[in-house]
Amino acid sequence: MTEEQSTKPDTHDRAWSFLVAGEERQFQGNAGYEDVIEESYSYDSTVGNHQHVAVGDLVVVRNGKEALGAGMVEALQVLPEQEKVRSRCPFCASTGFKGRSTMFPRFWCSRCKNAFDTPNSEILRVTAFRAHYGGTWQPLDGCLDKAQLSELSLSRSDQQSIKKMDRRRTLAAIEARGVRFPSRGELRRAGGRRPRELPGGRRRTAAAVRRGQDGFRRALVREYGLVCAVTGAAPAEVLEAAHLRPFAETEQHRVEEGLMLRSDVHRLFDCGLLAIDAELVVHVAPSLAGHGAYSALAGVPLRIPPDAPIDRAAVADHHAATVATW
Ligand SMILES: [Zn+2]
Known part of the structure; x- marks a missing residue:
């Protein structure tokens, strides 16, 4: 595993929203590494905008309904030459089919309306990325909903896992909801710094899950x-x-x-x-x-x-x- 890391703040002006949940984006290399949403986000080179995310960027993590939290990219791991399995419908080769929990055959393709038990699989070589927030994560607990997020987005598409946001307006909207990001100086004085070893991380805290429910x-x-x-x-x-x-x-x-x-x-x-x-x-x-x-x-x-x-x-x-x- 090679890693390129940097803590040098960039002077650019970027912000993204990262989609969690939804299986399309899950990078399942590295033996099923699981993202801990308060700590990091994994994606790969098949995901749109993957090449533009950089240290210093603002990130809002969203699910299909609302904003879960926000952080700054403090470190970026790059893992080249990873294997990723991509499954396709055996009838029409679409990747957009869904698993069914109770019915057989197990899969259903909404594009060609066929059901099947075994999708075709191909192995892709991808570069995987993991963006870490360091100590900057702030829970948003749904204080911005889907409509407010798309209003702050610079992209029309709802399907993108990594969507470009208007950084200035997004930061203003988050702060208007009571959220306070530490400045770099405050973070340093508080003893926060990038961990020497980027941890696999703990699971999303039980308290955060309870609040969300x-x-x-x-x-x-x-x-x-x-x-x-x-x-x-x-x-x-x-x-x-x-x-x-x-x-x-x-x-x-x-x-x-x-x-x-x-x-x-x-x-x-x-x-x-x-x-x-x-x-x-x-x-x-x-x-x-x-x-x-x-x-x-x-x-x-x-x-x-x-x-x-x-x-x-x-x-x-x-x-x-x-x-x-x-
Ligand atoms: Zn199909």
């Missing part, structure tokens, strides 16, 4: 971005979906009855130590007066847009019930 939180992230309504932009890992009414009472997940809150603020809200009035101003329990970080939140207006879909009656009810105990 919470439909109520997903809807709130789509609405508000990665921003705590009380304290402002915060890492995805500490942002939670708060119910303005006790969930057990309503058993509903209405966006109007939810807010994104940092986990400690969420806890205070649920414990009745922090409330929000109908004018969307924060109130803090007198018992927290000795905790400057929290008492300073008293009187702060909620950080949500003026036209945000929030149920003011729900916050007023919570406020009345809460301050009655102070």
Whole structure:
């Protein structure tokens, strides 16, 4: 395995979105190496735009529906002369056939409408690439959806695995949703640097998977971005979906009855130590007066847009019930 790596920042101005999921793009050389989406992305020389991705580029990782996260390319591995198996429909030679989980024959070609058990296979010699994000990865948790991503894309096609994006506008859109990239200087001062050995990586963290499966939180992230309504932009890992009414009472997940809150603020809200009035101003329990970080939140207006879909009656009810105990 030969590797060419560089950490020299480029001065060009590029950004890409990388598609995960979907079998067409999976590079299965190297004994089934599996991408860890927060760490790296593998592709090969059969993928469009493969030759243009470079160190210093901004990357947004997407699935078919939304943006999962973003990072900067900190290192690029190049693995020449890899073998890749490509399968084709035995009837029409199309590569666009699908496996069927319950029916036989096992494969179905949507182009020529034939079913078959054994596709034709050919072995290609390809150059494989792996782009690593170093310590720059930021979870996006779906704060940009498919339509917003294509609006930022410079390519018409939806099918491309690697799509060119407008870097300036993409960065602005991500930051407007509360995401904060460390600058190179900040990353260096924080001790972040490219690992000497590029690791195979751990699997996508269980916490990230859980966050992605919470439909109520997903809807709130789509609405508000990665921003705590009380304290402002915060890492995805500490942002939670708060119910303005006790969930057990309503058993509903209405966006109007939810807010994104940092986990400690969420806890205070649920414990009745922090409330929000109908004018969307924060109130803090007198018992927290000795905790400057929290008492300073008293009187702060909620950080949500003026036209945000929030149920003011729900916050007023919570406020009345809460301050009655102070
Ligand atoms: Zn076919």
